[in-house]
Amino acid sequence: MSGEHFNLTPPLVPARRSQDLLEAGQAISASLSPFDNSISVFATNAVQLVHSNSRIHSTYFQHASQPTKRPSDEEQPIYFSNIDAVPSSERRLFITDTLVIFAAFQNLLKSAKTKDPDWMQNDDNLTVMRKLSIDYVNFIKECWIHASHDIPRPEGPLQFSADHYRSLYTCFSLFVVLYLPEPGYEEAPVGEDLMEWLNIHFIEPSTEEGDHLSSLQAPWEDDSFWPYLTRHLIISRATLRGLSKASVFFFNTLSEHPSVDLRDLAEKIAAIIASQPRLQNFAAEKDFASASRRWKDQVKAIRVEMEQIPEGERFDEFDNWWDRLSDIVGVLEGRGEMVERICAELGADWKEVCAAWGVFVEPRLRRQELPEVVERILDSLPPDPTNLEDMVHTTLLSGKPLDALLHASQLDRWLSAHLADIMEPLSLLTGLEEDGISVRDEHILAYADYLHSDPALWRITVEYMYSCGDVGKERGDQVLIRVPLRLQAKGEQAEEGQIHAGNVVGVLKDVNQTCFDYKREAARRTVCRIAAQSFVREKDYGLAVSYCCSAEDWQGLGRVVDCLLEEYIASGPASFAQYASDIAPSLQNLGSQQAISHGVFIHRLMFAVRYSNFQQLRTKYDQSQNAALDLVAMLRDHIAPKSWWAVLLCDAIDLLQNPSMLLFSTAGAAELLNKLEEIFTRSAQGDGADYLDILARTIRGGGHKEALERLKTVRLALAKYFARSAVLSP
Incomplete structure (x- = not known):
């Protein structure tokens, strides 16, 4: 199956010969299995199909109305196909384990809404929501690490690659960074959090090249040092990525450089980088802002000092070290156009510019201000529209949660379902409903449909469906x-x-x-x-x-x-x-x-x-008396249906003929006789079917006549019983 197309093997008709079906009076039909989401595809009579579907084009009707040329008894193949691949054992483990977090989240919402109508204003509830979201992130990380291990797998290759789980990891963790900050930090600057996310998930610069250069006594003498430092601007990039320790290290390697000016500047820049203010080190944002301004003043002082270096001293025998250092200082100064230019030269993408913008250009950048910055950056560094992971990042940072869900659903319906589940209580999807289904429920149900591809996962399937309003409950019922x-x-x-x-x-x-x-x-x-x-x-x-x-x-x-x-x-x-x-x-x-x-x-x-x-x-011999009493009671108390009277009367023969004792009272025997006479009378009046059908069926090859003959033996047994009773009575 590819997109909305099915490739049938073997084909019903040869390639580019679909007209043959119409000429044969046939069409392709499909049926969805209620057991799972598999589809059966088969050829059917086109005339019937047309009459049942008035929307089919009239020319199709004309072709279909022609006499069927295929023999009616010709066997036709039926093709079976699954809309979704059934989850493998590895994928099933991922599904079942994350269900635990989903269930906990539903319990939180149910409990919180019951206790407090304004539950979203409660920091304790938001803290639990954040914790559960981080649980998702941590579990995805574990799956990614597990999938990354190159080990023999008896069950075969993984259904989803390690890179797939890495994509889920980056997307979900970015969502937490942007939309679920710690309570009280919703209005705090976001730059450092964004830079931390970038450094965790997209590790740059290359550690291999850095390890090589750091092992040299005079790295600037190595042919790769200045290309590494200037062409790739590794120091700038290390600085750009907020990797202060790495930046300081490489600046310190210049302490032995022949240029006194460079040595002096490198020492001062290393000290400045090491002392860059971090929001987490301040109790109040205003203190952070004040420290940032003083720090920027130090950077400006470096710029003034650099400008005083004569043109002829800005070179060594390898390259123009002053220009490379100027780029670094430009980043520290927070010059946006320079940050964008350097990223473009490095081959970095828009995400790196966004993170650097919040650290160097606008240290007090808020989450709600990010979309405007992202829009500006994307004009010069657009995202990759063919990369679903990149598109999810783009839409999340642009403040477009709906678009993020659409891209996430194409990446993995698990991702869109669980993001939507958290987005709704955060009021990111309010006021959007189509055909009685909310956006959240739409994505949850799409994921549940995927789960339904494996009937063994019915417990999980209905748990997701039952969290989705009336439509979901009805669909869950159909699964159950x-x-x-x-x-x-x-x-x-x-x-x-x-x-x-x-x-x-x-x-x-x-x-x-x-x-x-x-x-x-x-x-x-x-x-x-x-x-x-x-x-x-x-x-x-x-x-x-x-x-x-x-x-x-x-x-x-x-x-x-x-x-x-x-x-x-x-x-x-x-x-x-x-x-x-x-x-x-x-x-x-x-x-x-x-x-x-x-x-x-x-x-x-x-x-x-x-x-x-x-x-x-x-x-049982010792229970014959009770049996007789029970038989009479069933007839007297109208427990036995009329259709069974004849059968019960035949059962009474052995009891009536008991040689040891009289098992029926006179009234009991009279009750048997009354029922027997009613059967004969009604049968003579044409109602025998109501009384004789069942007894007749117990007689091999018998009918009403044979049934009446057998009832005559009951009459004889009753006559003898009454005679015995008269003789034995005192």
Whole structure:
């Protein structure tokens, strides 16, 4: 896949022959998988496509309306493609670890907003936000270092290079520098912080050349010294980058230079560089400003002294050392045009000019003043539009957070999502919403879509989605209800997702818990309904009933009971009783209110429980009396549906013929006879289907006639029972 184009292999049609599809009456269609963000691409009937999409061009319609030349039974390939590459093990570790910080940030926002409507004015909250943002920066740094190690990796090469994580590191740390200063320092000068960021992430000048020159006793005699010092202006650049120790060192190497003037000036400049005021060393900004002015006066004194050196003394046998030193002094003086010129000569970019501007040109430069300076600098040193990292830096320094997010999303959706998450509470994205989705939510959801490419990351995917208003919650629900539950039947090898002794563990439990955690009751009920259907297929009717009740899916409960009763018809009473043995606890857990509101379904459940209990009792010799009583109660109390009366009456035959004792009372036997006569009467009136269908299905090859014949044996058994009862009664 490239951009918005798919390259199919093998191709559906040869290159530059797409017209063949139209002439064949076909078109290309695509379908997005609800399981992940994969796409299936296939050929379809163009006529149907045109009729379903009126926006297609009329000429396309004309071609598509031609008779299809391809045989209707011809096999067509289906191509599958992922919109995003599934995260590798290394990338997954990055995703899961940074989720911890994201979750902590969401908890902070929720707690802070609950306690104080003006929570953003609270320095403690801002301090925690800054700490969590720095946690992001530190973790990215660790990933960058880890990815930089040249070690054998059994899982193969990294999905994202070390340079990619370095880019994330520079962008996120710059955001913290510019938009999350320590509380109380929002109005403080930003130059030193910006220079520190530059020196951390873009190390210059070259340490190799410096190490070589510093090892020489008289470095200026080396052929590379003056080119290093003048052409590259390493001392100026070291000074420019605020690397005072390195600058002082190289100035001190000139203490043995043959020129007395240069030696004297180098010593004084080294002292000036070493004494440059730093904001962090002052308790108040006004003290820093006063010290900076006095320091600039010392630099001016050096300039005056340099101007007094005769023209003929400004050279040595290598080069014009005075011009090189003048550039350095110009930087210390804070001459903006000289800073820009030197950076251009050094091949430095606009970032270096911005940092130097805040240190030398405008030491009291504020964050809110940076965009104006950046705009001026970019006129002469534009950023690289093909470098996404550079564009993120540009837009952040220009005070354009929205543009920064757009470039960050192209670099890595992880970056844009987590930057947007912090930008919103900082009021950097206020008042911007499209189709009910805020800018923050738009980037979070885009990242969640990327995560959805790996269905195994569903827990993380929904956590991001559920942080995004109603739209995100709805999308999170759709992810949850499509999580494969991987339920297995009892007796299979134990692994995640298996059912153990009526307890569900693994994915289903986790999905349910996630629904509870985020208060997604509708999604939870849907998942329970899906689980119930799976349990029915596995013939675990106890759990199926339990999950139907949990979902309050009463119609589904009725269907489960029907499936359970089908086991009696298909496999006999013993199998039915075994399958039904686990559903009794669910009946006991149903409240009285539910029993009243959904009586018809719960009534069927009650019958299944009572009937399975009856089947267990009738197999035990010492429980025959209880079995008889239970049978009569199911008929007398209208627990058994009419469709099952005939089956229950047939079950009574063995009990009626018990040779040891009379198991039915006279009233009980009369109840059996009444039900039997009602079946015969109604059947004669044409309503036999209501009473005989189930019994007929238990008779191999039987129908209503055979069912009535079997019921005649019940009538005979009852007649004999009444006769025995009359004989044995006192």
